[in-house]
Amino acid sequence: MNRVFEKFMPARFRSDRTVVPVVPLNGAITGQRRLGSGMSLATVEDALKRAFAFPRAPLVAIAINSPGGLPVQSHLIHTRIRALAAEHERQVIVGIEDVAASGGYLIALAGDEIVAHGSSIVGSIGVIHASFGFHEAISRIGVERRVHTAGESKSILDPFRPEKPEDVVRLKAIQEDMYEDFVALVKARRGDALAEGEEDLFSGAFWSGKTAHGLGLVDRVGDLRTVLRERYGDGLRLRVFPTERKPLLRRFGVDAGSGYTRLVTEIAGGVEERALWSRYGL
Numbered sequence: 001m002n003r004v005f006e007k008f009m010p011a012r013f014r015s016d017r018t019v020v021p022v023v024p025l026n027g028a029i030t031g032q033r034r035l036g037s038g039m040s041l042a043t044v045e046d047a048l049k050r051a052f053a054f055p056r057a058p059l060v061a062i063a064i065n066s067p068g069g070l071p072v073q074s075h076l077i078h079t080r081i082r083a084l085a086a087e088h089e090r091q092v093i094v095g096i097e098d099v100a101a102s103g104g105y106l107i108a109l110a111g112d113e114i115v116a117h118g119s120s121i122v123g124s125i126g127v128i129h130a131s132f133g134f135h136e137a138i139s140r141i142g143v144e145r146r147v148h149t150a151g152e153s154k155s156i157l158d159p160f161r162p163e164k165p166e167d168v169v170r171l172k173a174i175q176e177d178m179y180e181d182f183v184a185l186v187k188a189r190r191g192d193a194l195a196e197g198e199e200d201l202f203s204g205a206f207w208s209g210k211t212a213h214g215l216g217l218v219d220r221v222g223d224l225r226t227v228l229r230e231r232y233g234d235g236l237r238l239r240v241f242p243t244e245r246k247p248l249l250r251r252f253g254v255d256a257g258s259g260y261t262r263l264v265t266e267i268a269g270g271v272e273e274r275a276l277w278s279r280y281g282l
Contacts, residue, residue: 018232021051021239022061022224025077029069029103039066039243041076047241052084058232059091060084062111063224068102069123069235076180078185081110095224096120101206102128105217108180109189114218115227116209122217125182126204127175183204190216 023044030038051060062081068074085092094100094111101124108114116122138145140158145160156167183202186196193216194201201215212218220227229236 016237017237019054019057019237019239020059020061020228021054021057022063022231023047023240023241023243024063024065025050025107025243026065028067029077029107031073033072038069039077040073041080044077044243045245046081048080048084048122051091051239051241052088054241055225057090059093060072061224061228061238062092062094062108063097063099064094064104064108065097066101066104066107067099068104068106071103071106071127071182074103074106074179075185077107078110081107085110085112093228095227096122096209102126106185109185113220114220115220115224116212117221117223118208118210118213118221121206121210122212123206123211123215124204125186125202127178127182128204129171129175131157131159133163186217193219210261 010260025039025044027038029040031040051057052123054060072105083093084090091112091115092110093115096114096116097120099121100116101121108170145158147155147158147161149155153167153170155161156170157163161272186202195215198215201217207215209218210221213221225238228238246267
């Protein structure tokens with residue numbers, strides 16, 4: 001092809017340009033998007049599919065910034081990335097930004113190579129359940145809790161009733177199953193790279209990117225753009241496939257929500273997400 005004409009072509013068709021598709025995965029991992037943030041398989045799948053189908057790309061880059069969230073959604077996103085990588089025969093490089101902890105790190109494990117900044121927060125391999133107990137508070141203000149169930153365990157861990165030891169035992173059994181799945185995935189994906197004899201590795205602790213590199217949780221300390229530029233040269237172009245796409249009505253300033261109820265629900269979800277970020281000092 002004539003080099004003169006090639007200079008006016010889109011970068012993906014030029015032989016002197018390497019274009020790498022990048023999918024940013026940002027926010028807590030939730031069942032639905034709240035207040036414009038959060039992610040689930042439903043919110044990221046379209047961007048992932050378009051990125052992996054991008055022609056002539058040598059690999060696909062995933063930029064992760066997430067404090068974790070729902071374990072099933074984390075696994076679903078991880079599995080979808082690996083399935084698309086196999087389908088399109090593409091390598092995956094993951095770049096960790098501020099944090100990839102808990103479910104965020106689980107998604108990062110989908111990468112064939114993981115890069116983290118030295119000051120990134122990485123790890124938190126574990127399972128957590130947090131709630132409050134309000135039974136004493138409502139008794140003081142004269143509120144009577146009325147719950148009727150069919151099935152003796154239907155009201156398990158009701159925050160308005162005293163905690164039952166048998167409920168805690170049941171919850172811990174479920175958490176242990178989730179924890180074993182998480183640990184097994186880390187070992188399967190990281191393999192011999194993991195530091196031997198490190199007792200804290202699966203304790204739920206988290207580390208800086210620099211320390212995580214020494215533990216074998218990441219492959220390299222650096223930032224995604226610099227690593228890719230070192231590999232492909234100054235002709236590198238990054239093509240971002242954003243996951244944060246507004247519904248059609250909202251693009252025209254129309255809010256299709258359900259008013260006050262929706263607002264209260266989203267605020268509550270926002271508080272929960274804020275608590276996830278705050279665990280890592282962010």
